[in-house]
Amino acid sequence: GIQVEQSPPDLILQEGANSTLRCNFSDSVNNLQWFHQNPWGQLINLFYIPSGTKQNGRLSATTVATERYSLLYISSSQTTDSGVYFCAVETSGSRLTFGEGTQLTVNP
Amino acid sequence: ETGVTQSPTHLIKTRGQQVTLRCSSQSGHNTVSWYQQALGQGPQFIFQYYREEENGRGNFPPRFSGLQFPNYSSELNVNALELDDSALYLCASSKDRVYGYTFGSGTRLTVV
Numbered sequence: 378g379i380q381v382e383q384s385p386p387d388l389i390l391q392e393g394a395n396s397t398l399r400c401n402f403s404d405s406v407n408n409l410q411w412f413h414q415n416p417w418g419q420l421i422n423l424f425y426i427p428s429g430t431k432q433n434g435r436l437s438a439t440t441v442a443t444e445r446y447s448l449l450y451i452s453s454s455q456t457t458d459s460g461v462y463f464c465a466v467e468t469s470g471s472r473l474t475f476g477e478g479t480q481l482t483v484n485p
Numbered sequence: 486e487t488g489v490t491q492s493p494t495h496l497i498k499t500r501g502q503q504v505t506l507r508c509s510s511q512s513g514h515n516t517v518s519w520y521q522q523a524l525g526q527g528p529q530f531i532f533q534y535y536r537e538e539e540n541g542r543g544n545f546p547p548r549f550s551g552l553q554f555p556n557y558s559s560e561l562n563v564n565a566l567e568l569d570d571s572a573l574y575l576c577a578s579s580k581d582r583v584y585g586y587t588f589g590s591g592t593r594l595t596v597v
Contacts, residue, residue, distance in 0.1 A: 408583075408585060410585050410586065412588070417590060418522075418573050418575075418590060418591045418593065419588060419589070419590040419591065420528075420575065420577075420588035421588075422585060422586070422587060422588070425584060425585035463527055463528075465527075465528075471516075471518065471530075471533040471535070471540050471541030471582060472518070472530035472533065472541055472543060473518070473520075473528075473530065473577070473586060474530070475527030475528050475529075476527055477526065477527050478527055
């Protein structure tokens with residue numbers, strides 16, 4: 378099956394700093410989503426981005442499907458950005474395959 | 486527009502018992518998927534239901550079973566619970582399996 382690798386596994390920032398999270402995948406995909414998992418466990422959809430670039434406030438994402446990677450940019454980080462960020466991909470079929478996540482900690 | 490709702494939020498069961506978890510899909514969504522997330526790991530796909538039919542299954546034993554109802558809500562049933570079944574169970578819905586998935590808040594199951 379498809380492999381999804383996220384880096385870095387852990388990231389500690391000071392409030393106001395910028396960061397880039399990376400997701401590499403091993404095969405062509407029909408769907409790629411970035412999620413933020415809050416402390417209560419809910420996966421909040423950040424971007425549906427099988428290709429191209431999208432922006433939403435301080436967050437933006439780019440997927441280069443031909444090179445099989447996606448990047449999530451967080452600018453001017455805030456303490457509320459802390460949590461686990463997951464990349465998930467879907468090939469033909471029904472399932473999302475998740476990476477192991479990046480644990481982000483933003484200190485005040 | 487209501488999101489994906491799951492019940493119960495927390496549950497404690499004894500090894501060997503059976504459990505049923507429930508999920509109401511987002512309005513307009515006809516596809517429901519279930520995921521198991523062990524502590525410190527990414528979610529793992531259990532199975533998906535599309536228009537009341539199972540449409541794909543992950544590497545889980547048959548004691549994990551499910552249903553989807555005509556209103557597109559869904560149940561996950563787990564028989565003969567084992568300690569390793571302790572996890573966060575997440576439900577996700579989508580419309581026709583395109584344009585991404587919306588997740589519920591999950592049910593945290595503890596097996597003792």
